[in-house]
Amino acid sequence: MKNIIDAAQFVEVLKVLPDTLILTSHINPDGDGIGSMVAMGMALRQIGKAVHYVLKEPVKDYYQQLPGVSEIQYQFPKDCQDFALMTFDCSSMDILSLPNGWKDRVKTIVVLDHHLSNHGFGDYHFVRTDCISSCVLTYEAVLALGVKLTREMATLMYLGLVYDTGRFSYTSDPDAFSVAAELLRAGGDHQAVFNCLYRHNDLKQYRTNSQLISQIEEFYDGRLLVLEIGEQYLNLIDLEETENLINQIADIRDLEIVVVFKYMNQQLTKLCFRSRGTHSVSDIALSFGGGGHRCASGASANMDLASARQKVLEKIHALNL
Ligand SMILES: [Mn+2]
Incomplete structure (x- = not known):
């Protein structure tokens, strides 16, 4: 049964969990998932827990320069048969980044998340959809635990805040700025976070992105922009770079909604949405089994790019942009 908990109750739950915990995040782990997970791991070690970070797929190499990230493993530790799982920034069991066989x-399962689309999986639910970043919840948990907020933890939580707020552009929530x-x-390293997230591009990627930018289509006098990233770009731009591109x-000016369609294979198209806020793009993503936030969302549509495009544009048309 699902129990909804706050930061104080999270501390109580920890007392009944085993001493060994596996921490994980969602597939294509991003700055918020990695930051909230590793910072929490550092806090949990201070109260005597044995913590392993386990993901299914390697994180981007530029995250490796941040504290603790090099400890992430890609298989379960051998001596760890039964464990409690703590998931970060993940809205659904289907997109957990875990090696096969984990369910047995x-x-x-303790879930820490902030997505509107959280499906309510797991046993304990530390979820607040009004938070801009999972790292805000990790920060609250750190305070409730009463452990030392180290520089390393601060840098990692700052990473999540910067990532999920688009360098503080998607939010005007004073609480987000207070936490920052x-x-x-506490010594969070602003430069290290910005170098990691935004200063890792190479010229080849810029050239690819500029080709793609030249292919943007305009509708409704520029209030809707659409970009298709077709099969020929499959290996030239990955999902995280696609997120960077849609952010650019x-x-x-003057747009309301941007949608990017990325070819993954004949039956799978990745959808990325951004909105200025007048219209929510979370509902559209949700209708394709995805989710996210009012101004930024995404989904993986089980159909070819042309069909996904047609269905999405119909939904956007209905918004009367
Ligand atoms: Mn997040």
Whole structure:
């Protein structure tokens, strides 16, 4: 049965969990997933827990420069048969980044997340959809635990905040800025986070992106922009770079909604949405089994790119942009 918990109850739940915990995040782990997971791991070790970070697929190499990230493993530790699982920034069991066979081994699942589309999986639910980043919840948990907020933890939580707010552009929530201020006061490394997230591009990628930008289509006097990233780009732009690209496009004046369709295979198309806020793109993503937030969302549609495009554009048309 699902129990909804807050930060104080999270501390109580930890007392009944085993001493060994596996921490994980969603597939295509991003700055918020990695930051909230590793920072929490550091906090849990301070109270005597044995913590392993386990993901199914390697994180981007540029995250490796941040503290603790090199400890992430890609298989379950051998001496760890039964364990409690703690998931970060993941809205659904289907998109957990875990090696096969995990369901037989896990005893209890604690979910820390902030997605509107959270499907309510797991046993304990530390979920608040009003938070801009999972790292805000990790920060609250760190305070409730009463452990030392180290520089390393602060840097990792700052990473999640910067990532999920699009460098503080998607939010005007004073609480998000307060948490950022506290993290910097605790020694969070602003430069390290910005170098990691935004200063890792190579010229080849810029050339590919500029080709793609030249192919953007305009509708409704520029209020809707559409970009198709077809099969020929499959290996030239990955999903995280696609997110970076849509963030750049989202800065174009007068637009309401941007949608990017990325070819994955004949039956799978990745959808990325951004909105200025007048219209929610979360509902559209949700209708394709995805989710996210009002101004930024995504989904994986089980159909070819042309069909996905037609269905999405029909839904956007209905919004009367
Ligand atoms: Mn997040």
